[in-house]
């Protein structure tokens with residue numbers, strides 16, 4: 001869709017309710033897509049998770065009804081079934097609803113379940129992808145997820161399974177020339193370390209942990225699989241954080257570039273300018 005037609009849609013006044021599942025990305029508002037920004041401007045109701053950063057929430061017009069439904073570190077402010085009930089009820093009443101989630105809605109975000117619920121309820125929906133944590137940790141942590149001759153593949157995995165149980169058998173994840181990105185693993189770093197070692201991964205395998213990737217509090221620490229638990233227990237490591245395992249993580253020493261203090265800022269004013277000039 002061209003920028004011109006995007007701004008036409010922006011002024012569209014539809015009557016029927018709908019839900020847009022929007023990926024907010026890893027925190028920096030500059031990483032929102034234009035579709036995400038537009039959906040936030042058009043929304044009448046925004047249901048947002050705890051991982052959505054304050055600078056992104058600041059882009060939502062003051063008149064929009066915003067409902068914090070967020071989950072963080074197991075503390076759910078609303079159970080999933082209740083989140084879905086509110087989302088369906090708001091859209092069924094004719095509201096344009098944005099379901100705003102950190103990162104990408106379909107990456108460890110229960111977006112698929114919400115799509116199923118909307119489908120069953122007959123509510124029209126769209127999905128706007130977001131920059132997932134793995135991409136942000138890789139880019140801002142200066143560690144390619146793949147690199148010719150070093151890593152030919154990448155796996156995204158959660159550090160805990162359904163209902164919080166840790167993965168017991170890490171053998172399917174120990175693949176030569178492969179990068180592992182472990183979401184939600186910080187608190188289980190000791191178990192993950194033991195599991196990967198038991199599955200045959202070398203203790204010298206380079207690892208990294210990136211916290212608050214893309215944000216002002218961004219921090220990366222590097223080590224080896226043998227030191228993973230110790231790295232994760234550093235008191236000043238910010239959360240949320242993801243664990244990266246693989247040879248490419250050692251490239252950060254050479255490629256490091258990110259200084260959170262000297263990044264270009266994106267404000268609602270600069271985003272409005274994009275839409276205004278597209279409408280001319």
Ligand SMILES: C[S@@+](CC[C@H](N)C(=O)[O-])C[C@H]1O[C@@H](n2cnc3c(N)ncnc32)[C@H](O)[C@@H]1O
Nearest residue numbers: 026103104107109132133183184212213241242
């Ligand atoms: C429930 S999952 C949601 C993932 C999200 N849907 C995505 O695509 O990034 C939450 C986990 O994502 C990771 N995460 C999210 N934002 C992050 C960030 N800015 N920096 C590092 N890790 C992040 C952490 O591992 C965190 O525990």
